[in-house]
Amino acid sequence: MFAPHTLKDRVAFITGGAGDIGFDIAQAYGRMGAKVVIASRNEERLKKAEAELQAQGIEATAFVTDVRNFDQVKRSIDDTVAKYGALDILVNNAAGNFHCPTAGLTPNGWKTVIDIDLNGTFYGCLAAYEHLKQSTHGGNIISIITMLGVMGWPGAAHAAAAKAGILSLSRTLAVEWGGDNIRVNTISPGPIGDTEGVKRMYLDTGRGELEQKKTALGRFGAKADIANAAVYLASDLAAYTTGDNLVVDGGRWLKYVAN
Numbered sequence: 001m002f003a004p005h006t007l008k009d010r011v012a013f014i015t016g017g018a019g020d021i022g023f024d025i026a027q028a029y030g031r032m033g034a035k036v037v038i039a040s041r042n043e044e045r046l047k048k049a050e051a052e053l054q055a056q057g058i059e060a061t062a063f064v065t066d067v068r069n070f071d072q073v074k075r076s077i078d079d080t081v082a083k084y085g086a087l088d089i090l091v092n093n094a095a096g097n098f099h100c101p102t103a104g105l106t107p108n109g110w111k112t113v114i115d116i117d118l119n120g121t122f123y124g125c126l127a128a129y130e131h132l133k134q135s136t137h138g139g140n141i142i143s144i145i146t147m148l149g150v151m152g153w154p155g156a157a158h159a160a161a162a163k164a165g166i167l168s169l170s171r172t173l174a175v176e177w178g179g180d181n182i183r184v185n186t187i188s189p190g191p192i193g194d195t196e197g198v199k200r201m202y203l204d205t206g207r208g209e210l211e212q213k214k215t216a217l218g219r220f221g222a223k224a225d226i227a228n229a230a231v232y233l234a235s236d237l238a239a240y241t242t243g244d245n246l247v248v249d250g251g252r253w254l255k256y257v258a259n
């Protein structure tokens, strides 16, 4: 467990923060003293998440935002700075995905996922840049990807290409923006139980048990595993870490066989 002041006085903006991994990151940041803004499309879900965070004593705000729309992303990030006076941490977590063999994928299906994952991440980085540059703690960008994006991900060519694009973008920004004291890193979760992604890709397709066996640890991870990694990367403990891809996957990408 980190010390409760680990992220004291930081302001974090988390896309897709209303559910799954994004909510757990928001919760962990809040518990470590950060003010958190969660952004996603579904107002009802967002408001419920905001109330849950506030009930825990966390300073939290929700802004309805479709990450596919640059103007909305920029407005929400500017509103965050107007409300809390700064932006220190951007977490690009919002993602869209569905299982579909590539031969059956329509151009719009492809574009939809690229728009949410890759373009949404770029829009967040672009809108946050001037604010992160002014962070007194040093700016921080963390994007959630997956090692499946640099392997081969049957049935998810759209998401794989988007995640690989985010990895590339992050490495370039780490180099371009390092001189502005902005660190840029990615986290690659493995299969995290109790998330929409694992449900869609593995449980709904009848591959739950197989996919657990494909990890070195033989089990799905927990959302808290990713939230802890996100706290570490955002904190001063990772002050010299930039351009990194922190793999938190139970050894999934290293294992060749399911046994």
Ligand code: HXC
Pocket (backbone or CB within 6 Å): 095, 096, 097, 098, 099, 100, 105, 106, 107, 108, 109, 110, 112, 113, 146, 159, 190, 191, 192, 196, 197, 198, 200, 201
């Ligand atoms: C084939 C599909 C499809 C499916 C949608 N499409 N679902 N094609 N199979 N199952 C196609 C549609 O036909 C349409 O193309 C295009 O995609 C856009 O679909 P819409 O429903 O209009 O899009 P929209 O309402 O914007 O919804 C976006 C979405 C949706 C991505 C399609 O699933 C969504 O909102 N998802 C958010 C939640 C989510 O995906 N969570 C998982 C992320 S986790 P046409 O040509 O017909 O117009 C993750 C990590 C996974 O990604 C890690 C696993 C280990």
